[in-house]
Amino acid sequence: MDRQIYILVVEDELEVMEALVNDLEQFEEFFPIESANSSEEAKQVVKDVYAAGNEIGLVLCDHVMPGQNGVDFLIELQANNAQHEAKKVLVTGQAGLEDTIQAINNAKLDYYIAKPWTKEQLEEVVTTQLTNYIMERKYNPMQYMMILDSVRLSEYMRTHKITDH
Amino acid sequence: MPSKAFSDRRELLRFIRQAITESPELQKLLRTFSKGEVLFQQGDPIPHLYLLLEGEVTLNHKREDGTELDLITLAPGHFVGLVAFTTGNDSLTTCICRQNTIALCIRQDEYESVMTDHPKLSSPVQKLMLSNMATRFQKNVQLESKMNALNKQLEDEGEQLKLAYEQLESSHQKLVHQEKMATLGELVAGFAHEVNNPAAALLRSSEMLKSNFGDMQTNSAVSSIFKLGLDSKPVNSTDVRKRMLTIQKQFPWVKERSQVRKLAQMPDEALQLILDYKKDVGLEELVRQFESGKFIHNIQVASERIANLVKSLKSYSRQDNNEWEEIDIRDGINDTILILSHRLKYLNVELDLKDIPKTCGKMGELNQVWTNILVNACDALPDGGNISIKTKSEGDFKIVVLISDNGPGISEEIIDRIFEPNFTTKNQGAEFGLGLGLAISNEIIRQHGGFITVSNREQGGAQFKIILPVRAC
Amino acid sequence: MKLNKKQLIGIAIGLIGLIIPFFFHLEGLSDAGHVALGIFFLAAAYWMLEPFPIYATSVLVIFLQVILLSQQGFLFPESTAEYSPNNYTEFIGTLASPIIILFLGGFVLADAAVKYDLDRNLTRILLSPFGKKPGSILLGLMVVTALLSAFMSNTATTAMMMTVILPIMARISKTDPLRIGLALSIPFAANIGGITTPIGTPPNAVVIGALSQQGINIPFGEWMILATPLVVIALLFAWFLLLKMFKPEAASVEIDMSGKFNTSTNAILLYLAFGATVLFWVTESFHGVKSAIIALIPVVFLSLSGVITKEDIRKLPWEVLWLVAGGISLGISMKSTGLAEWIVGSIEWSAFGTIALLVVFASVSVLMSNFLSNTVTATLLIPLAVSLATSGIAGDGFNLIIVSLVIGVSASMAMMLPISTPPNAIAMSTGTIQTSNMAKAGISVGIFGIILVVIYALFYWPFILN
Known part of the structure; x- marks a missing residue:
């Protein structure tokens, strides 16, 4: 597969970012991980990823960060044509009700993980969201069966007429 | 004047009596009323004009609510029904005889003819009428001024009441607030105890883990790379990206991206070790050792952070001691900043806390003042705004705290009112324990013997100035 | 459209293949045969190297035949002694040939x-009698x-x-070989x-x-009679093999399938259509109505009744039909230009015995389709076999139907590699599963398949066909 699907982790606290990236290690073989410590850096990373002909499949984003906050970053991402299909997950302990409503309404937030997370929970959410992404983008599900939700991908293949040649 | 009028009236009355005695026609107009008899009822039309010659009558007014009020008692020489006579309206009062009374009764329509027929009567009656009018006017003026005085008194009393109410409201708020802070304090105390235990366990365990791990390693490369991990600092993502590119060149045999990332997070020293020892120990093993060190380091950093946060929270709410004591208010300011870090994260906070003497105060309450001001500033500032907090001493007896921001400032319409109780620009109450109004801040500072002022700075933004006296407890 | 190096090389090889026959004169081959050979080379290169999707190559093949070889094409507007060109409708007609409709x-x-x-x-119902033992579940x-x-x-x-x-599998221990057995059982069974x-x-x-181009019609039911016994034995072998190679450790396996039959009107209409169509197909030999005609029943009935909608029709795998049509179409010109006959004639077949020929065809078919699309394998091999059989060079035992079956069935016996199917x-x-697991089991099934196919070709099929 030439076009790579990236996972983007946006988190300002370096220890937390490291922990997140470490927990996502098993996905890296299929979905390269990029990280950013601020919304501004994240935007640059997004730009670079797309410029290299790749795409962002999932964004895990903290909310409270210096500069632009996570929800506003996600809203901006949603407004961009190329990137609005990326799955968006808030990983935060501090987004209030209003911010969360904003994120759901204007950034089509896909999931909210409250800190502290567990590895199992994180993996489950990432698996589900990336599976959704693959199916929505109509990518060949076979190459992701091993890492993502294979039952759902099989079901997808069953109903989407992948045929023998 | 009254005495003159009085003597005039007696004189005039004498003339009138004389005129009556002389004319049998006029005598016919005399009528006698016995005590308690009613001349006319309130609301009746009054067909006669009465001139009292003997006895006394009382004018009585019945108010709408049913209560009766004796307005005036009239003596001989006074007219009754004068108002009705001049205006033609119905009677405003009920007239009751206090004694047996004799009055000259002239029908209104006959007045002119009586006066023309009895020129002797005409002049004194008219004079008497005039005197009556004058007296009434005089009384009216007196009443007016008396009423004014009464109104003024009423207003003053109202003002005092309002002030008292405001004070009551303010102390009520403060009481509620103190209650909240006490609850918060209790919560914090319990919370702190509960969190401190696991935090301590974390810290201790990571220490032991560190030494155990160190002992287990026999290979020098492994142990030195583990130690490097212990001392490692997290690398920001921009640097990680840059380093990942160099790592790919330096370690072309490492294919997995996650492995490349891990290498990119290592200091050069560790990378050199890996290059030196890659034959004896596998790359993965070395990376894992480094990561183990780093994880232990992270545990330590994180548990220290928890312990510090708990300490700050405790001293912030000052549950352990909210008494008057010698305090350095800069400690309180630092705690407050830590507690509010989730809000202040978006802003640039400039601290300039110069040495100031200790003073006698209640730390917990003063912290509320800083919190109130900072929370308000956070609400007013856009992301990336500036807040500056300065302390300095003026002479040996004054501490000055300046908290300023570069926000929109406070509009002139409300700047005078922001310390009033119940004043708020927010729709809803603030979060629990935070930002409970500048009125309370004002009250707290006042109790500390200081005062708080606010102004808009020339370069934009608001500035709060708090001046506290240096006192001994 | 961005092409990588591999694709570019594939395209180049195909083009060279197309052009080469124009520059060499091959003794005994007509001019049209040279053109057909070029198209064959191009098709073979593109189908094997896949610089383009294989269905695209198929329509390209049809197109090239129309413009180069048909009566309406550029090269052969007139009939000559050695080549009387097909009408172009014969080539494009393959897109609606009976087998395509079927x-x-x-x-x-x-x-x-x-x-x-x-x-x-159906799976839920059919699985229930198999109990909980790993072997029987498998x-x-x-x-x-x-x-x-x-x-x-x-x-x-x-x-x-x-x-x-x-x-x-999620409930079975990670080290239990049964997991591998289960994972392999499905594709193996599906292929067979x-x-x-x-x-x-x-x-x-x-x-x-x-075969239908040769005027031979195999009714649906007859195909099943020819194929089913072979399928049953191959399936049992694969089952036995997987059970032996990957001995289950778990004592029992829980299958947790819940659900119930859809009872909406549309679903019931579908059940009826399904049952009726299969019944008529299987009994073709009795009533004589061609299976392709029967195949129109569900198409007509289900679309009239709205059981399948416009969207469903759009989502049908049309590219498979293109692929098959391209293959059939290629066979037409290989035969009419004399190319097939020439290829057959240029090899000394009589050196091989009938058995050896069958073994060779079965082996080549299994081997090729392990690396190539099964359909492409059949498409490339069958014209050869057909010409060989019709030419009579290979002797009487070399029956046209049997050799076609050998190739077709063998193509489905390829399951050695992940890319096989x-x-x-x-x-x-x-x-x-590891590739090695699949390879080991797949090779065994493949070899067994070759042996089985040859035995059937020698004994069972002639018995049924006669």
Whole structure:
């Protein structure tokens, strides 16, 4: 597969970012991980990823960060044509009700993980969201069966007429 | 004047009596009323004009609510029904005889003819009428001024009441607030105890883990790379990206991206070790050792952070001691900043806390003042705004705290009112324990013997100035 | 469209293949034969190296034949002594040939079955008698898979069965070899099961298409009589093999499938259409109505009744039909230009005995389709075999039908590598099995398949056909 699907982790606290990236290690073989410590850096990373002909499949984003906050970053991402299909997950302990409503309404937030997370929970959410992404983008599900939700991908293949040649 | 009028009236009355005695026609107009008899009822039309010659009558007014009020008692020489006579309206009062009374009764329509027929009567009656009018006017003026005085008194009393109410409201708020802070304090105390235990366990365990791990390693490369991990600092993502590119060149045999990332997070020293020892120990093993060190380091950093946060929270709410004591208010300011870090994260906070003497105060309450001001500033500032907090001493007896921001400032319409109780620009109450109004801040500072002022700075933004006296407890 | 190096090389090889015959004169081959050879080279190169999707190559083949070889094309407007050009409608007509219509019927039925969960519910019902023992569960899964893939696409069947076995596998210990056995059982059974009916898998269509060009019609039921015993034995062998190679450790296996039959009017209409169509297909020999005509029943009935909608029709795997049509079309000109005959004539076949020839064809077919698309393998090999049989060079025992069957069936016996068939790729993608596991079991099944096919070709098929 030439076009790579990236996972983007946006988190300002370096220890937390490291922990997140470490927990996502098993996905890296299929979905390269990029990280950013601020919304501004994240935007640059997004730009670079797309410029290299790749795409962002999932964004895990903290909310409270210096500069632009996570929800506003996600809203901006949603407004961009190329990137609005990326799955968006808030990983935060501090987004209030209003911010969360904003994120759901204007950034089509896909999931909210409250800190502290567990590895199992994180993996489950990432698996589900990336599976959704693959199916929505109509990518060949076979190459992701091993890492993502294979039952759902099989079901997808069953109903989407992948045929023998 | 009254005495003159009085003597005039007696004189005039004498003339009138004389005129009556002389004319049998006029005598016919005399009528006698016995005590308690009613001349006319309130609301009746009054067909006669009465001139009292003997006895006394009382004018009585019945108010709408049913209560009766004796307005005036009239003596001989006074007219009754004068108002009705001049205006033609119905009677405003009920007239009751206090004694047996004799009055000259002239029908209104006959007045002119009586006066023309009895020129002797005409002049004194008219004079008497005039005197009556004058007296009434005089009384009216007196009443007016008396009423004014009464109104003024009423207003003053109202003002005092309002002030008292405001004070009551303010102390009520403060009481509620103190209650909240006490609850918060209790919560914090319990919370702190509960969190401190696991935090301590974390810290201790990571220490032991560190030494155990160190002992287990026999290979020098492994142990030195583990130690490097212990001392490692997290690398920001921009640097990680840059380093990942160099790592790919330096370690072309490492294919997995996650492995490349891990290498990119290592200091050069560790990378050199890996290059030196890659034959004896596998790359993965070395990376894992480094990561183990780093994880232990992270545990330590994180548990220290928890312990510090708990300490700050405790001293912030000052549950352990909210008494008057010698305090350095800069400690309180630092705690407050830590507690509010989730809000202040978006802003640039400039601290300039110069040495100031200790003073006698209640730390917990003063912290509320800083919190109130900072929370308000956070609400007013856009992301990336500036807040500056300065302390300095003026002479040996004054501490000055300046908290300023570069926000929109406070509009002139409300700047005078922001310390009033119940004043708020927010729709809803603030979060629990935070930002409970500048009125309370004002009250707290006042109790500390200081005062708080606010102004808009020339370069934009608001500035709060708090001046506290240096006192001994 | 961005082409990588591999694609560019593939395109170049194909073009060279197309042009070369124009520059060399091959003794005994007509001019048209040279052109057909060029097209054959191009098709072979593109189908094997896949610089383009294989269905695209198929329509390219049809197009090239129309413009180069048809009566309406540039090169041969007039009939000559050595080549009387086909009308272009013969080439494009392959897109609506009976076998294509038969497949269309199959697609519509399978599509509707998936839409109304008939496949899953049948699986649930059919699996229940197989109990909880790993061995019998494995057999049950394989039987059901084979049965479904006889009427549905092997890939769709595999995908559906994956949704059944993945939860089972999740409950089995990670070290239990049963996991590997389970993961392999589905694609193996799907590949083998596809042989059962004419609509089971596209290579069957190629066989039937090629034979019908020779005026030979194989009724649906007769195909099943020819194929079913072979399928049963191959399936049992594969089951036995997997059970031996990957001995289950778990004592019992829980299958947790819940659900109930859809009872909406549309679903019931579908059940009726499905049952009736299969019944009429199987009994073709009795009533004589051609299976392609019967195949129109579900197409007409299900679209009239609204059981399948415009969207469903749009989503049918039309590219498979293109692929098969391209293959059939290539066979037309190979025969009419004399190319096939020339290739056959240029090899000294009589040196081989009949058995040896059958073994060679079966082996080449299995080997090729392990690396190439099964359909492409059948498409490339069958014209040769057909010419060989019709020319009579290989002797009487070399029956046209039998050799076509050998190739077609053998093409479905390839399951050695993940790339061999899409079902294999799906099983592999679950990450439960190593390529070596698949290769070991796949080679065994392949070799057994070759032996089995040759035995059948020698004894059973002649017995039935005569």
